[in-house]
Amino acid sequence: MAKQELTNEGVLEQLKAQFGEAIVDASTPYDLLTVEVSTDKMHEVILWVKESASLKIDFLTNLGGVHYPDDKGREFAVVYHLHSLVNNFRLRLKAFLPLENLEINSIVDIYVGANWMERETYDFFGIIFKNHPNLRRILNEDSMDYFPMRKEYHLEDATREDKDDRYFGR
Amino acid sequence: MSTFKAESIHKQANTLSKETIDGEIATLNLGPTHPATHGIFQNVLQVDGEKILSSEQTVGYIHRAFEKLAERRPYNQIAPITDRLNYCSSPINNIGWHMTVEKLIGAEIPKRVQYMRVIIMELARIADHLVCNSVIGVDTGALTGFTYLFQEREKIYELFEEVCGARLTTNIGRIGGFERDFSPAFHAKLDSFLKTFPKILKEFDDLLTRNRIFIDRTRGAGPISAQRALDYSFVGPNLRAAGVDYDVRVMNPYSSYEDFDFIIPIGTNGDTYDRFTVRQEEIRQSLNIIHQAVNNLPEGNCYHADIPNFYLPRKEEVYNDMEQLIYHFKIVMGEMPLPKGEVYFSVEGGNGELGYYLISDGGRTPYRLQFRRPCFIYYQAYPEMITGQPISDAVLTLSSLNVIAGELDA
Amino acid sequence: MGKIEMNEKVEIVNGVEVINGEGFQLSSLDKVIASARANSVWPLPFATSCCGIEYMATMASNYDLARFGMERMSFSPRQADLLIVAGTISKKLGPILKQVYEQMAEPRWVLSVGACANTGGIFDTYSVLQGIDRIIPVDVYVPGCPPRPEQIIDGVMNIHKLVNHESLRRRNSPEYKELMKSYNIEVNG
Numbered sequence: 001m002a003k004q005e006l007t008n009e010g011v012l013e014q015l016k017a018q019f020g021e022a023i024v025d026a027s028t029p030y031d032l033l034t035v036e037v038s039t040d041k042m043h044e045v046i047l048w049v050k051e052s053a054s055l056k057i058d059f060l061t062n063l064g065g066v067h068y069p070d071d072k073g074r075e076f077a078v079v080y081h082l083h084s085l086v087n088n089f090r091l092r093l094k095a096f097l098p099l100e101n102l103e104i105n106s107i108v109d110i111y112v113g114a115n116w117m118e119r120e121t122y123d124f125f126g127i128i129f130k131n132h133p134n135l136r137r138i139l140n141e142d143s144m145d146y147f148p149m150r151k152e153y154h155l156e157d158a159t160r161e162d163k164d165d166r167y168f169g170r
Numbered sequence: 171m172s173t174f175k176a177e178s179i180h181k182q183a184n185t186l187s188k189e190t191i192d193g194e195i196a197t198l199n200l201g202p203t204h205p206a207t208h209g210i211f212q213n214v215l216q217v218d219g220e221k222i223l224s225s226e227q228t229v230g231y232i233h234r235a236f237e238k239l240a241e242r243r244p245y246n247q248i249a250p251i252t253d254r255l256n257y258c259s260s261p262i263n264n265i266g267w268h269m270t271v272e273k274l275i276g277a278e279i280p281k282r283v284q285y286m287r288v289i290i291m292e293l294a295r296i297a298d299h300l301v302c303n304s305v306i307g308v309d310t311g312a313l314t315g316f317t318y319l320f321q322e323r324e325k326i327y328e329l330f331e332e333v334c335g336a337r338l339t340t341n342i343g344r345i346g347g348f349e350r351d352f353s354p355a356f357h358a359k360l361d362s363f364l365k366t367f368p369k370i371l372k373e374f375d376d377l378l379t380r381n382r383i384f385i386d387r388t389r390g391a392g393p394i395s396a397q398r399a400l401d402y403s404f405v406g407p408n409l410r411a412a413g414v415d416y417d418v419r420v421m422n423p424y425s426s427y428e429d430f431d432f433i434i435p436i437g438t439n440g441d442t443y444d445r446f447t448v449r450q451e452e453i454r455q456s457l458n459i460i461h462q463a464v465n466n467l468p469e470g471n472c473y474h475a476d477i478p479n480f481y482l483p484r485k486e487e488v489y490n491d492m493e494q495l496i497y498h499f500k501i502v503m504g505e506m507p508l509p510k511g512e513v514y515f516s517v518e519g520g521n522g523e524l525g526y527y528l529i530s531d532g533g534r535t536p537y538r539l540q541f542r543r544p545c546f547i548y549y550q551a552y553p554e555m556i557t558g559q560p561i562s563d564a565v566l567t568l569s570s571l572n573v574i575a576g577e578l579d580a
Numbered sequence: 581m582g583k584i585e586m587n588e589k590v591e592i593v594n595g596v597e598v599i600n601g602e603g604f605q606l607s608s609l610d611k612v613i614a615s616a617r618a619n620s621v622w623p624l625p626f627a628t629s630c631c632g633i634e635y636m637a638t639m640a641s642n643y644d645l646a647r648f649g650m651e652r653m654s655f656s657p658r659q660a661d662l663l664i665v666a667g668t669i670s671k672k673l674g675p676i677l678k679q680v681y682e683q684m685a686e687p688r689w690v691l692s693v694g695a696c697a698n699t700g701g702i703f704d705t706y707s708v709l710q711g712i713d714r715i716i717p718v719d720v721y722v723p724g725c726p727p728r729p730e731q732i733i734d735g736v737m738n739i740h741k742l743v744n745h746e747s748l749r750r751r752n753s754p755e756y757k758e759l760m761k762s763y764n765i766e767v768n769g
Contacts, residue, residue, distance in 0.1 A: 141672050163710065
């Protein structure tokens with residue numbers, strides 16, 4: 001496979017040409033092309049960039065969630081970092097989800113490695129990945145009834161009785 | 171009676187099979203506390219005699235909530251948390267975090283500091299691979315190598331102590347460089363280490379690498395193909411043992427790695443023997459890089475970048491100089507002029523691409539900091555790697571993957 | 581064959597107090613058993629995280645813990661004397677630690693190594709148990725993050741001191757039973 005020179009603008013044009021309306025927004029913070037994709041098309045976009053012969057972005061680097069409690073209607077973001085090992089090009093894709101409808105298609109059928117990353121995002125934020133084979137908590141106990149990384153929850157356990165908050169600067 | 175095919179179990183997404191044939195299948199619990207699993211993770215295995223048919227994993231036994239903790243702490247105080255990710259090679263984690271913040275603020279680091287960072291990171295990489303390889307030896311019954319190599323790790327610990335004062339969880343360096351220059355004692359110890367370590371490494375090599383028993387034991391244990399490894403987002407020595415030469419130091423060079431001349435070793439089968447020999451060769455390449463860095467270390471005594479708004483000044487200056495006192499106060503109270511933005515930066519850690527995804531809102535603490543931890547991602551492949559293998563090979567595969575519990579659970 | 585001279589001036593400082601004579605030694609059973617127990621402690625390393633690596637360095641050749649009698653590490657709780665908890669214990673792991681402790685046979689001691697096992701350390705979070713003494717009784721605490729091998733050896737020396745001075749009846753005493761009851765640990769006999 002010959003290495004192709006991909007540029008941020010070139011890749012963005014190809015994405016816009018293929019998906020048009022689904023590409024909501026794009027920017028390049030610190031030289032990394034960041035594209036916001038509409039939530040229902042994210043699975044297609046990731047599959048297309050993996051299989052496209054001109055892009056070959058076929059390595060999933062990272063998958064994570066972010067909580068923006070102040071952005072009504074766009075409270076949660078799922079961020080995918082992808083990498084083309086052949087062409088040495090990195091891409092970041094984002095999808096925003098409203099609090100009322102925290103569902104997005106899972107990409108386990110494209111990248112097997114996304115399995116645990118999606119479970120971790122579910123564990124921390126409560127984002128549901130449709131068609132995930134085994135969506136349950138991974139790092140926290142199964143009996144935990146809240147999603148700890150959301151901004152409204154404290155770092156410390158709310159039920160602890162051994163430390164007096166007055167002395168710990170909380 | 172249903173016919174039972176091992177392949178059908180293999181394709182299920184890591185769940186235990188519910189079929190039994192005349193009660194020949196036994197369920198075995200490997201962990202969470204088990205002498206052979208170096209770390210706390212649980213694997214429930216279904217075995218037919220000695221052969222593993224399927225397995226299910228439970229992780230999260232040392233979940234310490236690093237990502238939530240990072241949202242509470244100012245940028246300087248996050249370095250001790252990053253220490254405890256892959257604690258066998260903590261300087262790499264620290265320096266990776268400092269470079270992430272430097273990328274966020276757009277700081278330029280002098281060449282000499284970059285070379286110093288390379289020396290420290292390669293020493294940490296050697297330390298990490300020494301643990302992994304000696305533990306592979308221990309799991310095959312060869313305890314001698316462990317005692318030899320841990321002695322060498324003590325020498326590396328002394329080198330870290332010269333720079334930052336701590337052995338294992340180093341919290342080395344600052345945003346912008348180091349807290350002090352390398353002392354003459356450090357250079358003397360480094361020279362003696364570089365002279366004596368290759369001999370000890372050769373002794374360890376002679377014990378195991380061409381040992382017939384070791385080769386028979388490890389060849390074919392826990393193989394994974396290159397394509398499957400890429401699907402699972404493997405990185406680091408495990409991916410290189412499968413045959414893919416992806417190394418962040420070469421693909422996205424940072425801290426002047428492009429100035430150094432080194433080889434990336436790759437394997438063929440992705441089994442335990444390949445992982446062992448890839449790590450052995452990487453230790454030698456790291457020694458090579460340290461030699462080049464020491465020989466070409468730029469002149470002078472600068473050990474940090476000129477970014478007074480972010481770099482914590484030395485205590486002597488803080489107590490004697492008004493300006494430095496003000497800077498110290500501002501940095502500690504969290505008035506660093508951090509820009510808003512999001513940055514992703516990755517370094518080649520002991521286990522592969524360790525990434526930091528940082529979203530800053532200009533405030534005192536990060537808005538969101540996510541660690542891309544290689545162990546967490548490639549440990550998913552473990553059930554696939556051990557299906558069809560005997561239990562003892564499963565134990566060996568686990569130690570050859572170098573799964574560090576701190577990085578797994580964060 | 582010459583006469584064998586006894587050097588009267590030799591004083592054995594760290595041994596068991598005995599009264600010597602021709603062919604007999606007089607001591608108390610407590611002291612002899614305590615000395616035998618102290619110098620042959622079989623540890624169970626419950627090493628979870630970074631302190632585990634420092635523990636491995638303590639067992640290795642430079643700081644050799646084997647010279648204090650701890651050569652054989654037992655991974656089965658039934659055969660272990662000393663439970664060394666090194667590393668962070670999360671709430672998910674708590675019940676398992678308690679189960680391991682309950683499976684140990686009397687007499688048993690617990691050494692808590694590192695800040696995380698002592699009090700939760702720097703991880704004051706929702707998922708970390710703030711000290712193992714919330715679920716099992718601890719005998720010696722070794723502070724540090726991670727403690728140097730010398731500190732771990734000091735902790736082991738303190739355990740030896742405790743073992744040397746422990747009465748044979750301690751495990752049946754009412755105070756001990758109270759202690760176990762306060763942790764909800766069943767004691768047989």
